[in-house]
Amino acid sequence: MKRGFSLVEVMQVLVLGSGLMVLAVHLLERTMQVQETALSGMEQVHDWSALCLQLRRDAHLAEAVVEIGSRKLTLATGPAAIEYIRDERGLLRISRAAETIEYQHFSLPADAVIDFQAITGSDRVLLTVHSLTPNNETRQVLQIEAAVGRWANHPTRDPQ
Numbered sequence: 001m002k003r004g005f006s007l008v009e010v011m012q013v014l015v016l017g018s019g020l021m022v023l024a025v026h027l028l029e030r031t032m033q034v035q036e037t038a039l040s041g042m043e044q045v046h047d048w049s050a051l052c053l054q055l056r057r058d059a060h061l062a063e064a065v066v067e068i069g070s071r072k073l074t075l076a077t078g079p080a081a082i083e084y085i086r087d088e089r090g091l092l093r094i095s096r097a098a099e100t101i102e103y104q105h106f107s108l109p110a111d112a113v114i115d116f117q118a119i120t121g122s123d124r125v126l127l128t129v130h131s132l133t134p135n136n137e138t139r140q141v142l143q144i145e146a147a148v149g150r151w152a153n154h155p156t157r158d159p160q
Helices: 007-061
Strands: 064-068 072-077 080-086 090-097 100-107 113-119 124-132 138-147
Touching: 007 072, 007 090, 007 100, 007 138, 064 113
Parallel strands: none
Antiparallel strands: 064 072, 072 080, 080 090, 090 100, 113 124, 124 138
16 A cells, blocks of 8 residues: 555645635635725715715804805805815815814715705705716715704704
């Protein structure tokens, strides 16, 4: 009886082992891609949630809409002014009060088209964000509607 393995048997084990390793590496890479995509989606949802809360809060505190256009919204909140402007990375919120200027950025898809509108016959503003699907169909991604001046005359100007 011979002792050990033949060269053919050793080669078969090596080929099978390397095949399993390639498969494992491919599956690990794919799992990491899926995880990255999921995290990116969660960050986007968090960012849009913050945008929704901030825009509604600003509109509620505003006394009037100063300027509204397809890419820009300006609200007057007493001595301060708040602007929302579409830039290359998303939507930029600029708050100007007395001697301070605050910037806050909200990310949007690169191909997103935004539109600010004043709803006729009411004191509401509407922000709509559209994006393109992979087959070039337009889809609505986000729509925020807010009443202007809801808290403007509240004693604390910030009811919770």
